[in-house]
Amino acid sequence: MFEPVLLRNVDVPDGHLLSTYEAGGGYRALRKALGEYTPDEIVELVKESNLRGRGGAGFPTGMKWSFVPKAAGKPKYLCCNADEGEPGTFKDRIIMERDPHQLIEGLAVSAYAIGAETAYVYIRGEYVTAIRRMEQAIAEAHENGYLGIGILGSGFNFMVHIHRGAGAYICGEETAMLESLEGKRAQPRLKPPFPAVAGLYASPTVINNVETLACVPHIVMRGSAWFRGIGPDRSPGPKLYCLSGQVRKPGLYELPMGISLRELVEEHAGGPLPGRKVKAVIPGGVSAPVIPEGELEVGMDFDSLTAAGSMLGSAGVVVIDDSTCMVKLATRIIEFFHHESCGKCTPCREGLDWTVKVLRRIEAGEGETGDLEQLEMLCKGIFGNTFCALGDGAAMGLRAALKHFRAEFVAHIEERRCPFH
Amino acid sequence: MTMREEIEAAAARYPDRRSAIMPALMIAQKEHGHLPGPVLEEVAQILGVERVWVYELATFYTLFHTEPIGRFHLQLCDNVSCMLCGSEALLTHLETTLGIRKGETTPDGAFTLSTVECLGACEMAPVMQVGDDYHGNLDAARLDALLESFR
Numbered sequence A: 001m002f003e004p005v006l007l008r009n010v011d012v013p014d015g016h017l018l019s020t021y022e023a024g025g026g027y028r029a030l031r032k033a034l035g036e037y038t039p040d041e042i043v044e045l046v047k048e049s050n051l052r053g054r055g056g057a058g059f060p061t062g063m064k065w066s067f068v069p070k071a072a073g074k075p076k077y078l079c080c081n082a083d084e085g086e087p088g089t090f091k092d093r094i095i096m097e098r099d100p101h102q103l104i105e106g107l108a109v110s111a112y113a114i115g116a117e118t119a120y121v122y123i124r125g126e127y128v129t130a131i132r133r134m135e136q137a138i139a140e141a142h143e144n145g146y147l148g149i150g151i152l153g154s155g156f157n158f159m160v161h162i163h164r165g166a167g168a169y170i171c172g173e174e175t176a177m178l179e180s181l182e183g184k185r186a187q188p189r190l191k192p193p194f195p196a197v198a199g200l201y202a203s204p205t206v207i208n209n210v211e212t213l214a215c216v217p218h219i220v221m222r223g224s225a226w227f228r229g230i231g232p233d234r235s236p237g238p239k240l241y242c243l244s245g246q247v248r249k250p251g252l253y254e255l256p257m258g259i260s261l262r263e264l265v266e267e268h269a270g271g272p273l274p275g276r277k278v279k280a281v282i283p284g285g286v287s288a289p290v291i292p293e294g295e296l297e298v299g300m301d302f303d304s305l306t307a308a309g310s311m312l313g314s315a316g317v318v319v320i321d322d323s324t325c326m327v328k329l330a331t332r333i334i335e336f337f338h339h340e341s342c343g344k345c346t347p348c349r350e351g352l353d354w355t356v357k358v359l360r361r362i363e364a365g366e367g368e369t370g371d372l373e374q375l376e377m378l379c380k381g382i383f384g385n386t387f388c389a390l391g392d393g394a395a396m397g398l399r400a401a402l403k404h405f406r407a408e409f410v411a412h413i414e415e416r417r418c419p420f421h
Numbered sequence B: 001m002t003m004r005e006e007i008e009a010a011a012a013r014y015p016d017r018r019s020a021i022m023p024a025l026m027i028a029q030k031e032h033g034h035l036p037g038p039v040l041e042e043v044a045q046i047l048g049v050e051r052v053w054v055y056e057l058a059t060f061y062t063l064f065h066t067e068p069i070g071r072f073h074l075q076l077c078d079n080v081s082c083m084l085c086g087s088e089a090l091l092t093h094l095e096t097t098l099g100i101r102k103g104e105t106t107p108d109g110a111f112t113l114s115t116v117e118c119l120g121a122c123e124m125a126p127v128m129q130v131g132d133d134y135h136g137n138l139d140a141a142r143l144d145a146l147l148e149s150f151r
């Protein structure tokens, strides 16, 4: 049996209170980090663990931290990406609502490692409960010396502030998030320079996802070898999987990285609803290309999913059964990206506008010969030509739907109606 | 705390007052229900920032309302996981029950009906946010009971 680490507190009554967190061994990692390690040693430890970013891109966390310039001078910032906008994803919300101190401890250890005295936690505006719990937890941590000036009697000062988002998916893209934190419209910045070198207020800034930061105290307590021993060596660790859609037991599951998608869906999440069959699964939020039922053996880790033509992304696993029209699903996904496009670059802004039009007419039974070719052309025009990964995600997803479920698209055009109605 | 004091407290969290525009708009919207021009002017004046910066944010982010909305803002998620769990039928049900289309407000000003993108609570799909609260695992009967509790 795999022992949950990240979720060990979420079902404990009053898991969000400091007393509960301390009773379960909370803040021992912070004490250990400050007492026994130099900041560089923490960076080394995290590097050795092979922890990769849980926000979706899977960039090695220790390596990202090591890009922060050592020189004093400009302040350094830590930003926690708690914008969680990817449809199908709800893991960060649950951590913040039910175990906020785990995140705060992760923030403190990580900030110590990179030499940041201030952190901003950017939480999407809809997450009112999570925001309240985090505020309460920050206040409690302050009163007990885990945050503030000279924390736990060390020379390390550290403050955490919450920045509430206001409803824009693009704020989850890290440089758009920085713009938003600076009080501007959230539109992505050009990279490089990467935020680690020039980020918030042009200062060195590390941006990490909630789950990434939550892993850090456990690595300090249990060691990098423990972490690396779970799942594939190049993509290891305990992992949160968000199961939703047409499945018996939707919910948040903590299991090793690399577990097969089939085992996740059929065994842990109970398989399809009674009388239905799984048709396809989106493995990593709607930005991740859909995987047809026949290919569910794939391992849920960064490298295996990329090799399979999809991606782990946010590990938002959306199960789709045989009652669902894939044209309708693809249309809804592209409508989402179209709605959330920030408008900065033409391929995404205009390309998605056209793509939505073509998809809607196919769905309505008014598709024309050549529409599928047109969609492919639009994907080609978008993919690789956009300023940020939003456009790419949209194009990759649609390409996969066209590839694996072409027959459904063709049927809509030829029969001039939706075969599912 | 007055609105001005709350905004000042928010501004103290950042090295640059421009960063406080978003929190200030949240505070102002809580106070006034929505964000008409004069309120935006006041926010700009309190923070001492360009008015255009404040307008720009008030119109970019979907959680800011420059027009009045109903006392209960029904925000039904119609993104993928909720769609797969039947949100479309719930939208129709709400439209018929309330006698308005999505995007509209009932004539008595009680309800505004909107559809929203994923609320990040797909494990309890279909989900609707009303004010600060999430309501999940909805069906027509639960929706009716919920609406009744607001009246």
Ligand SMILES: NC(=O)C1=CN([C@@H]2O[C@H](COP(=O)(O)OP(=O)(O)OC[C@H]3O[C@@H](n4cnc5c(N)ncnc54)[C@H](O)[C@@H]3O)[C@@H](O)[C@H]2O)C=CC1
Binding pocket: A053, A054, A055, A056, A057, A058, A059, A064, A067, A083, A084, A085, A086, A089, A172, A173, A174, A194, A195, A196, A207, A284, A285, A287, A311, A312, A313, A314, A388, A389
């Ligand atoms: N969790 C969610 O709700 C969502 C997640 N995503 C995920 O976001 C991913 C794309 O994210 P991006 O930030 O555009 O990916 P990216 O690959 O550009 O960057 C990933 C991280 O590594 C850092 N990085 C990369 N190269 C670097 C270098 N040479 N020096 C210093 N730092 C470096 C970046 O600053 C960033 O923090 C997608 O794979 C998708 O899965 C997308 C939408 C929503």
Ligand SMILES: Cc1cc2nc3c(=O)[nH]c(=O)nc-3n(C[C@H](O)[C@H](O)[C@H](O)COP(=O)(O)O)c2cc1C
Binding pocket: A052, A053, A054, A055, A056, A057, A058, A059, A061, A081, A082, A083, A084, A085, A086, A169, A170, A171, A172, A173, A174, A175, A207, A208, A209, A210, A212, A213, A388, A389, A390
């Ligand atoms: C359009 C878009 C939206 C994103 N949304 C999120 C998000 O909601 N949460 C998140 O952690 N990362 C999101 N990301 C990824 C971030 O840009 C960044 O890679 C991540 O926060 C880095 O943290 P990590 O290394 O801990 O994963 C998004 C990326 C893109 C392109």
Ligand code: SF4
Binding pocket: A170, A187, A188, A340, A341, A342, A343, A344, A345, A346, A348, A349, A386, A387, A388, A389, A390, A391, A392
């Ligand atoms: S790809 Fe889309 S979301 Fe990203 S910068 Fe361009 S227009 Fe904005």
Ligand code: FES
Binding pocket: A087, A088, A089, B077, B078, B079, B080, B081, B082, B083, B117, B118, B119, B120, B121, B122, B125, B126, B127
């Ligand atoms: S799709 Fe509705 S809450 Fe996520």
